[in-house]
Amino acid sequence: MKIQPILLLLVISMVSCDDERSLLLQFKNSLTFDPDYSTKLKTWNQSIECCDWSGVTCNDEAHVIALDLIEENIQGAGFVGQVPTEISQLTRLVTLDLSFYGISLDSPLEVQDFGKLVQNLTNIRKLYLDGVSISGEGHEWYNALLLLPSLEELSMSDCGLMGTFPPEIFQITTLSYIDISVNQDLHGSFLDFPLNGSLHTIIVGHTKFSGTLPLSMGNMVNLSILYLYNCHFSGTLPISFSKLTELKEMDLSNNNFVGPISSSALFEGMQSLSSIDLSYNSISGTIPSSLFMIPSLQYVDLSNNQFSKLEEFIDVFTSKLEYLDLSCNNLSGSIPPPIFQLRGLASLNLSNNKLSGPIPPSIIQHSGLNELDLSSNKFSGAMQIDALVQLKNLNDLDLSFNKIDDVNFTDVALSTFPQLRSLNLASCNLKTFPGFLRYQSGLNELDLSYNQIQGTVPNWIWRLDSLGYLDVSHNFLTNFEGPLQNLTQNLDTIFLQFNQLQGPFPGFLHYAAVVDYSSNNFSSVIPVDIGHYMSNTLYLSLANNSFHGSIPHSLCSASKLQVLDLSHNKISGKVPHCLMNLGETLGVLNLGNNELTGHIPDTFPSSCALHTVVLNENRLAGPLPKSLAHCTALEVLDVGRNQIVGAFPCFLSHISKLLVLVLRNNKFHGPMGCPKDNGLWNMIQIVDAAFNNFSGELPVKWFRGWKKMISNDDGANSELSNIQFGRDNSDPIYYQDSVTVISKGQEMELVKILTIFTSIDFSYNQFEGPIPIELMKFKALFLLNLSHNAFSGQIPSSIENLNQLESLDLSMNSLEGEIPTELANLNFLSYLNLSFNHLTGKIPTGTQLQSFEASSFEGNNGLYGPPLTKSPNHGMHALPPPEMPPCGSLACEVHWNLVSAEMGLVFGLGIIFGPLLFWKKWRVHYCQFLDKILCQIFPQLTHNFERRGGQNYKVLVWRRC
Secondary structure (H helix, E strand, C coil): CCHHHHHHHCCCHHHHHHHHHHHHHHHHCCCCCCCCCCCHHHHHHCCCCCHHHHCECCCCCCCEEEEEEEHHHHHCCCCEEEEHHHHCCCCCCEEEECCCCCCCCCCCCCCHHHHHHHCCCCCCCCCEEECCCCCCHHHHHHHHHHCCCCCCECCCCCCCCEECCCCHHHCCCCCCCCECCCCCCEEEEECCCCCCCCCCCCCCCEEEEEECCCCCHCCCCCEEEEEECCCCCEEECHHHHHHHHCCEEEEECCCCEEECCCCCHHHHCCCCCCEECCCCEEEEEEEHHHHHCCCCCEEEEEECCEEECCCCCCCCCCCCCCEECCCCCEECCCCCHHHCCCCCCCCCCCCCCCCCCCHHHHHHHHHCCCCEEEEEEEEEEEEHHHHHHHHCCCEEEECCCCCCEEECCCCCCCHCCCCCCCCCCCCCCCCCCCHHHHHHHCEEECCCCCCCEEECHHHHHHHHHCCCCCECCEEECCCCCCCCCCCCCCCCEEECCCCCCEEECCCCCCCCCCEEEEEEEEECCCCHHHHHCCCCCCCCECCCCCCCCCCCHHHHHHCCCEEECCCEEEEEEEHHHCCCHHCCCCEEEEEECCEEEEEECCCCCCCCCCEEEEEECCCCCCEEEEEHHCCCCCCCCEECEEEEEEECHHHHHCCCCCCEEEECCCCEEEEEECCCCCCCCCCCEEEEECEEEEEEECCCCHCCCHHHHHCCCCCCCCEEEEEECCCCCEEEEEEEECCEEECCEEEECCCCCECCHHHHHHHCCEEEEECHHHHHHCCCCCCEEECEEEEEEHHHHHHHCCCCEEEEEECCCCCCCCHHHHHHCCCCCCCEECCCCEEEECCCCHHHHHHHHHHHHCCCCCCCCCCCCCCCCCCCCCCCCCCCCCCHHHHHCHHHHHHHHHHHHHHHHHHHHHHHHHHHHHHHHHHHHHHHHHHCCCCCCEEEEEECEEEEEEEEEEECC
């Protein structure tokens, strides 16, 4: 009978080494691990003394005092199971290390009762349980920690710890090392630290620790490593940091620290500091020179703050600084001269600041520089890039998005130019491809976008063996030097969009993951076998070209495809049914603005992952497929301007992430909304159901779920609603959604959908009844169009709640009563149309309503006051509203200027041809005159007489030889 592992270690401390060996072997056998990767457990066998086993340490009395299995998981053995709490019977244990740093496992090593595990380990000094799942309430495990009097080192990162971490643990006098990082649900803060504390390492990154840093942090005179990254700390950096004379590494990145650094003395005492990271905070003011006077400093990252100035510093010729990142701040003026005194600098990043002036030529004095990023500043003047040939160690160069007049290349000694790893020269006014690139055999990334390069894409660019990323978009390229063949297998990302490339499909990169050929002049069918070359493709865009023919069925075999955009072409035929099966991986399907016909396939998979479906402006018919309801992650659905029929798609009401719904210009009918559902569209921003046959009253209850339109966001922190795809978070692909709305009477394409933009367009339907009061609660609404319906009643006075409204169209309804004075309180309103209703009374005066044209109010019987010219005494009758266009399109409106021109043309022709038809004498004289003219022009003509139907006729004929 096999002894259960939970009992094995109960008696280990009371038995001989031979017995310990036997019990530990059974303990080993109770674990699940991969012996092929094991470096320790595989050495445990009967023939070797247990004290000689790898991972086991014994004292002089041959008792186990240390158990170390960390390497098992580093090497991927991945042992799993339940850690027996009876391990606490090893009372002589000084070190216990069961840390797991390997790949994630479905069933990692667990400790269900942490208190029992450590209750008898009174001699424990080093406890490492990283990656071990610690279950139980927070007070259980931290109370157990407080009972370990000899604890020196505690490491419990990524253990799933929750609750509030007891600050008393930081005050344990023997504790020198603590790591509780990567416990995302662990809260805590720092109180007072004891004077002359023994702590030399504090790591609490990736937790929810918060609050300010106490001045007592200066008491930790032995502190060597302080990692507080990715937390919620706030306030200013305490001046007591200057007392941390032994501090070597400090990482406070990704917090909420603010304000200027109080004094340059803050860094004066940190003479042992080698690395400091304060990135992603809101620290402002001047970067003190004392930071760069630290002799041992090698790494400085102050990026993504609000620093505005770098204090002058001198005597740094002996500085060991190798890495300096000041990007994404508010530095202005020329590059601070002290930077060029840092002779040992290997990496310099000054991107995304406001630096200006010419790029100083003295930069080439940094012969050891291998990374230089000056992008997104305001540098100007010419740049002689060939001068960089002296930077022999240069690997990465980025000068993109400045105001450089020209980047000059003399093409001298091209083969001696440094072998670059990445080169980014976007928006540098380049006119041609730099010649030295053909010799860059090690180049991995090349960005020449947003330049003025014209003509041909050279063939040699495809033969750069290491090239993996190529961006030549937004130029004036027209063709390829030759066919795309013999391409490097490493090229997996290519951006050619927004050029003038023309001709047939240019070929496909067999190993490409991201391909963008959009916004060019390609004009051919899409190759029928294109999908056979897309086994690795994640992103394909052929949008905004002139591709024609049908959608190749082979695209259905692109099993990894996440984005497919074929919009704005001339593609015809039906949508392949199999294409919808890609919905399990596909995130974006955009086939809009083509000539597609037939029905939308009702084959969206049950595990649909689509975020965006755009099929607008085609000739698609039939109902909206109900299988779309499977796409629970759907954010954008645009099927506008087709011939889709059916009732309102209530089957989509449970898609809670929906942001944009466009049903415009179709044949939907019946009531809108879902009577049995209050609506779950909490995130909906844009709803366009105009030009359909919807009828009845608007669903009051349904609007109550549109929370996004109710919240009044000032837009200060609005972000673009882009969808992220890609292989992993370190290499994302972004797809930018767009949508067309009718705003202020004009069609407008929102190329970037701001998270704060909201609109409702229900125009050109048959809605009736009062305008729902619930609509007046949409404080975030920018656009509201209810025109060309049959709404009745008064305009709600609560319309003043729509304080973000910019465009309001209520024309062509049956609204009555006076215009509410509250309407004048909409300060952002720039378009208003209340025409052709039954409104009466005086237009509110002394407000911005008088700034609108009279056409905004015409057609309302009894309405008077500026900007209308009529007075209440004249009682001008309202003009009859024009009838609803039967075709449901603005194109059906009558343009009277064209009609008058046509009538004039008909009248003029009638003056000429009328007498010819009805006055015989005039007709005879006209024919004789015409014959005379023709004979003068063509001497070969002569008159002849013929008899037809008993009558003689004089006719013109050609003379015969």
